[in-house]
Amino acid sequence: xxxxxxxxxxxxxxxxxxxxxxxxxxxxxxxxxxxxxxxxxxxxxxxxxxxxxxxxxxxxxxxxxxxxxxxxxxxxxxxxxxxxxxxxxxxxxxxxxxxxxxxxxxxxxxxxxxxxxxxxxxxxxxxxxxxxxxxxxxxxxxxxxxxxxxxxxxxxxxxxxxxxxxxxxxxxxxxxxxxxxxxxxxxxxxxxxxxxxxxxxxxxxxxxxxxxxxxxxxxxxxxxxxxxxxxxxxxxxxxxxxxxxxxxxxxxxxxxxxxxxxxxxxxxxxxxxxxxxxxxxxxxxxxxxxxxxxxxxxxxxxxxxxxxxxxxxxxxxxxxxxxxxxxxxxxxxxxxxxxxxxxxxxxxxxxxxxxxxx
Amino acid sequence: xxxxxxxxxxxxxxxxxxxxxxxxxxxxxxxxxxxxxxxxxxxxxxxxxxxxxxxxxxxxxxxxxxxxxxxxxxxxxxxxxxxxxxxxxxxxxxxxxxxxxxxxxxxxxxxxxxxxxxxxxxxxxxxxxxxxxxxxxxxxxxxxxxxxxxxxxxxxxxxxxxxxxxxxxxxxxxxxxxxxxxxxxxxxxxxxxxxxxxxxxxxxxxxxxxxxxxxxxxxxxxxxxxxxxxxxxxxxxxxxxxxxxxxxxxxxxxxxxxxxxxxxxxxxxxxxxxxxxxxxxxxxxxxxxxxxxxxxxxxxxxxxxxxxxxxxxxxxxxxxxxxxxxxxxxxxxxxxxxxxxxxxxxxxxxxxxxxxxxxxxxxxxxxxxxxxxxxxxxxxxxxxxxxxxxxxxxxxxxxxxxxxxxxxxxxxxxxxxxxxxxxxxxxxxxxxxxxxxxxxxxxxxxxxxxxxxxxxxxxxxxxxxxxxxxxxxxxxxxxxxxxxxxxxxxxxxxxxxxxxxxxxxxxxxxxxxxxxxxxxxxxxxxxxxxxxxxxxxxxxxxxxxxxxxxxxxxxxxxxxxxxxxxxxxxxxxxxxxxxxxxxxxxxxxxxxxxxxxxxxxxxxxxxxxx
Ligand SMILES: [Zn+2]
Numbered sequence: 001x002x003x004x005x006x007x008x009x010x011x012x013x014x015x016x017x018x019x020x021x022x023x024x025x026x027x028x029x030x031x032x033x034x035x036x037x038x039x040x041x042x043x044x045x046x047x048x049x050x051x052x053x054x055x056x057x058x059x060x061x062x063x064x065x066x067x068x069x070x071x072x073x074x075x076x077x078x079x080x081x082x083x084x085x086x087x088x089x090x091x092x093x094x095x096x097x098x099x100x101x102x103x104x105x106x107x108x109x110x111x112x113x114x115x116x117x118x119x120x121x122x123x124x125x126x127x128x129x130x131x132x133x134x135x136x137x138x139x140x141x142x143x144x145x146x147x148x149x150x151x152x153x154x155x156x157x158x159x160x161x162x163x164x165x166x167x168x169x170x171x172x173x174x175x176x177x178x179x180x181x182x183x184x185x186x187x188x189x190x191x192x193x194x195x196x197x198x199x200x201x202x203x204x205x206x207x208x209x210x211x212x213x214x215x216x217x218x219x220x221x222x223x224x225x226x227x228x229x230x231x232x233x234x235x236x237x238x239x240x241x242x243x244x245x246x247x248x249x250x251x252x253x254x255x256x257x258x259x260x261x262x263x264x265x266x267x268x269x270x271x272x273x274x275x276x277x278x279x280x281x282x283x284x285x286x287x288x289x290x291x292x293x294x295x296x297x298x299x300x301x302x303x304x305x306x307x308x309x310x311x312x313x314x315x316x317x318x319x320x321x322x323x324x325x326x327x328x329x330x331x332x333x334x335x336x337x338x339x340x341x342x343x344x345x346x347x348x349x350x351x352x353x354x355x356x357x358x
Numbered sequence: 359x360x361x362x363x364x365x366x367x368x369x370x371x372x373x374x375x376x377x378x379x380x381x382x383x384x385x386x387x388x389x390x391x392x393x394x395x396x397x398x399x400x401x402x403x404x405x406x407x408x409x410x411x412x413x414x415x416x417x418x419x420x421x422x423x424x425x426x427x428x429x430x431x432x433x434x435x436x437x438x439x440x441x442x443x444x445x446x447x448x449x450x451x452x453x454x455x456x457x458x459x460x461x462x463x464x465x466x467x468x469x470x471x472x473x474x475x476x477x478x479x480x481x482x483x484x485x486x487x488x489x490x491x492x493x494x495x496x497x498x499x500x501x502x503x504x505x506x507x508x509x510x511x512x513x514x515x516x517x518x519x520x521x522x523x524x525x526x527x528x529x530x531x532x533x534x535x536x537x538x539x540x541x542x543x544x545x546x547x548x549x550x551x552x553x554x555x556x557x558x559x560x561x562x563x564x565x566x567x568x569x570x571x572x573x574x575x576x577x578x579x580x581x582x583x584x585x586x587x588x589x590x591x592x593x594x595x596x597x598x599x600x601x602x603x604x605x606x607x608x609x610x611x612x613x614x615x616x617x618x619x620x621x622x623x624x625x626x627x628x629x630x631x632x633x634x635x636x637x638x639x640x641x642x643x644x645x646x647x648x649x650x651x652x653x654x655x656x657x658x659x660x661x662x663x664x665x666x667x668x669x670x671x672x673x674x675x676x677x678x679x680x681x682x683x684x685x686x687x688x689x690x691x692x693x694x695x696x697x698x699x700x701x702x703x704x705x706x707x708x709x710x711x712x713x714x715x716x717x718x719x720x721x722x723x724x725x726x727x728x729x730x731x732x733x734x735x736x737x738x739x740x741x742x743x744x745x746x747x748x749x750x751x752x753x754x755x756x757x758x759x760x761x762x763x764x765x766x767x768x769x770x771x772x773x774x775x776x777x778x779x780x781x782x783x784x785x786x787x788x789x790x791x792x793x794x795x796x797x798x799x800x801x802x803x804x805x806x807x808x809x810x811x812x813x814x815x816x817x818x819x820x821x822x823x824x825x826x827x828x829x830x831x832x833x834x835x836x837x838x839x840x841x842x843x844x845x846x847x848x849x850x851x852x853x854x855x856x857x858x859x860x861x862x863x864x865x866x867x868x869x870x871x872x873x874x875x876x877x878x879x880x881x882x883x884x885x886x887x888x889x890x891x892x893x894x895x896x897x898x899x900x901x902x903x904x905x906x907x908x909x910x911x912x913x914x915x916x917x918x919x920x921x922x923x924x925x926x927x928x929x930x931x932x933x934x935x936x937x938x939x940x941x942x943x944x945x946x947x948x949x950x951x952x953x954x955x956x957x958x959x960x961x962x963x964x965x966x967x968x
Contacts, residue, residue, distance in 0.1 A: 121373065121374055121375065122374050163378075164375075164378055164382070166374060166378070223400065223408065224408050224411050224412050224415065225412070226397075226400050226401060226408070227400045227401060227404050227405055227407065227408025227409070227411075227412075228405065228408045228409040228411070228412040228413075229401050229405070230401055230402065230405035230406075230409060231401065231402050231405065240412050240413075240416050240584075241412060243586075243592075246415065246416070246586070260397070260401065264401060265397060265398060265401040265402050265405075268397050268401065269394055269397055269398075272390060272393050272394065272397065273390075273394075275390075276386065276387075276390035276393075279386050280383060280386060280387070283379055283382055283383050283386065284383070286375075286379050287372075287376050287379045287380070287383075295375055295379075299375075299379065299382070302382070302386075303382075306386055306389075310389055313393055314393075317393065317396045317397065317400060319392070319393075319396060
């Protein structure tokens with residue numbers, strides 16, 4: 001298939017644009033005073049520029065070990081600074097930047113590079129595994145200290161890569177046994193050692209009514225908002241829950257609830273379908289890409305999107321405990337927008353040349 | 359999808375990466391299918407359920423209190439009305455935490471209270487708050503209101519609420535007549551809560567406020583509002599305005615009411631001023647009294663304690679409570695004897711100072727006796743022996759029947775729940791209550807208004823009104839009409855003749871002559887009530903509380919054993935305009951204690967004297 005000219009993936013682009021429109025509309029409705037809306041548009045613009053740059057750059061020349069080591073060092077340094085300051089935000093010119101978001105991208109790059117370079121493509125060899133872990137865990141631990149949810153998110157990304165890289169059966173069985181041991185033997189002990197607010201989150205998930213005024217409040221209000229959207233929704237700017245401030249974190253964590261309330265099942269299913277389609281298309285791109293780095297990059301971005309959407313929407317739909325993970329583009333957040341668009345830019349770049357590097 | 363894609367997918371055996379990608383592909387599809395199903399379940403199937411919850415959560419129905427109707431006297435002067443009252447309301451969702459402490463600290467400065475005690479009070483009230491707000495202070499003075507309003511910006515969550523508050527211009531002077539309102543209690547709210555009452559409501563407790571509660575109350579409005587998560591009103595969805603209560607216009611004259619209150623003085627007792635022409639009331643006073651404002655606001659605990667301990671029962675409406683009537687009852691015995699024909703007005707009875715019944719002697723109040731007395735003389739000097747004789751002649755059955763026909767032992771129809779029907783003893787009553795047969799001697803006691811007989815000042819007023827108006831027993835009434843807030847008459851009341859005295863008018867005139875003599879003749883017992891220019895008729899009464907062999911001067915007895923003093927007067931005797939009943943509980947001798955009070959009143963009424 002060599003010599004096939006560069007492809008321009010209209011599907012990915014139009015899905016991204018559709019999601020950006022939905023995100024913009026949602027911020028226009030959810031955000032108070034329009035400030036978040038305007039800023040979100042600014043982030044979109046910035047994100048699209050990064051997307052464009054990355055989409056038309058040769059990712060293989062960009063993601064060299066040297067660049068990634070530099071990025072990784074910057075990331076680690078800023079995480080240490082945050083750790084010392086006990087905050088999640090890096091303040092820059094009035095905007096808050098969340099290094100934990102960027103950590104996803106850096107780790108995707110590093111994992112992809114490591115996996116692309118190994119010789120055995122069947123199973124993960126020990127050396128690669130140790131290297132991946134050595135890069136991943138300092139970041140995961142540093143992030144988790146200030147932001148447990150993002151830490152978990154990074155761990156899921158890491159775990160997905162490990163699974164994708166292929167775990168020999170005996171290790172898989174051992175891992176399974178260790179998990180069982182942890183859950184049933186150490187689990188209860190660990191459970192009791194958790195801080196009350198951490199335990200409460202799971203308990204509130206199991207019984208939100210009992211935690212109606214604390215943790216469960218968010219779950220219940222989100223359910224009410226989503227449910228009252230009905231088939232067609234209450235209409236743009238007419239959502240009772242968001243307009244009357246019943247939804248906490250309505251422009252960030254619960255932005256999807258605002259969307260579901262105002263646009264109903266049709267709108268919510270549409271947005272979910274866009275995400276689903278986007279993830280599947282990226283996975284398909286990964287499938288079609290012969291270049292090892294490219295396919296792992298695509299896989300990483302698809303996995304990142306998958307976990308972001310699953311954790312966020314799963315929490316709002318009361319399928320999973322609520323975690324503070326933004327929904328790409330619909331939730332307000334500059335770092336999230338930039339990271340997701342950058343990731344998609346890489347995917348786009350891979351997609352353009354998917355048949356070129358055999 | 360381009361042809362090339364299909365081509366490439368099918369071309370080679372998939373490598374490991376591709377096989378695993380397929381698994382991830384499948385997992386993603388699975389997860390999203392679960393999302394779609396869940397979304398469909400929540401939004402389409404459970405949609406109406408959640409929409410209902412959302413609606414209930416955001417819509418709140420607020421009662422709009424309806425201003426209570428006014429009570430006017432016959433001149434249109436206010437007896438009960440409303441004034442705006444300012445309450446300090448704190449939003450419990452805003453006033454909490456460190457920011458709340460700051461607000462409380464600022465408030466404490468304004469209120470002149472120290473911060474810890476204010477905070478303690480606030481936290482206490484907050485625990486019991488049911489509506490999301492705490493009323494920290496009621497009845498703020500206007501200066502404070504102005505100060506708080508000026509600092510509104512620095513006091514978030516603090517609100518001045520304006521509510522109409524009941525106001526009684528005459529205060530204690532019309533307390534028992536007008537009655538009072540007080541806030542609904544938690545217990546009552548349990549019962550009335552589903553009838554549209556809420557914790558801010560006031561209920562009429564006594565007097566007109568109670569009897570006409572439904573008329574005065576009006577109808578509460580309702581406002582359906584949308585509230586946000588902080589409980590703040592964002593939008594009014596619907597509003598049903600409150601309907602102001604209707605007002606009462608009384609027959610009572612507030613000047614006469616005040617005069618009555620003043621002349622009765624600082625005693626335990628009551629006065630009723632009634633028009634004999636149609637039975638309307640001009641004044642109704644009971645003393646000691648209480649300022650109803652305390653019920654509306656709050657009683658200082660010491661005052662409340664004092665009122666509850668006062669053996670003179672300030673809260674009781676003595677004009678409607680029953681007491682032994684003493685000699686004022688003698689007119690009933692006279693009516694009974696005349697209608698039965700046991701005596702004529704001219705019949706004389708000899709009073710040697712006692713009356714012998716079997717082996718018992720019944721004393722006349724006058725040691726040595728009155729000699730030969732006829733009806734008029736007997737009323738003039740209030741000779742007990744004459745009425746002992748009449749009582750024995752008519753018997754208890756007939757006497758009690760006539761007493762009932764005179765409106766005694768029955769509710770008058772005024773309508774106040776405080777009213778007592780009084781008691782007219784009879785054989786049946788004695789047997790029912792004491793399980794003993796009636797004794798003849800008891801009839802003699804009843805004949806002079808002693809023993810178990812009990813009447814209310816109001817009953818006596820209307821009985822004497824009937825005696826002076828030719829026999830028409832009216833329903834006592836004090837509400838002339840009910841008017842709506844615009845002054846349109848809703849309902850008008852007028853005189854109602856309930857019954858006629860069972861005695862021919864000619865015989866009644868003899869009784870009236872006796873009553874005039876009692877005030878004006880040389881030996882009259884009620885001379886203390888006589889006026890120079892106006893002919894007054896009346897009857898004294900001195901009701902013994904404890905029976906004694908010999909009369910001891912009341913002042914020597916402990917207060918609760920002293921006699922009740924009565925005086926019933928009417929004037930002018932030729933064409934009576936008013937009947938006044940003076941009752942002084944444990945006051946002593948009617949002629950010397952109650953009659954002067956009646957005189958003072960009549961003087962003020964007819965001569966405008968102070
Ligand atoms: Zn005598």
